[in-house]
Amino acid sequence: MTYTDALPDPDHQAEFYADTVMKRFLAWIVDAIMIAVLTVLVLPFTAFTGIFFFPALMLVLGFIYRVTTLTGRSATWGMRLFAVEFRDRTGKRFDLATAFLHTAGYSISMAMAPLQLISIILMLVSSRKQGLTDHILGTVAVNGRALS
Secondary structure: OOHHHHOOOOOOOHHHOOOHHHHHHHHHHHHHHHHHHHHHHHHHHHOOHHHHHHHHHHHHHHHHHHHHHHHHHOOOHHHHHOOEEEEOOOOOOOOHHHHHHHHHHHHHHHHOHHHHHHHHHHHHHOOOOOOHHHHHHOOEEEEHHHHO
């Protein structure tokens, strides 16, 4: 059995992947706003020295935000808003290790424009709408409502 046997078939169960690219993009915007607000709320606890390393603080808090929310329900708060969830290669929700690896892959691809461009292209052309990190880990983003 290959990992794709445990995931919805994109040809026979297209509803699982319909509009996931747009939903992931909208969720990414919501998550970016959430992380920015969270970072601003944390600034007083750094005695406002966090202003001098604000981008690094956002990266760290964003990493923590993504790992914890993906571990909890296999979706960030933005993804939950747009009814998108991640599944691992066996069709299960993310555990801590998978959430950490997915977030690390996402962070690396965001840091390097060519990797991010490859990821976007893969999401647009692959049958399961998987980004680069998804392809490497065997994960997919699916419509949460289709799972019900």
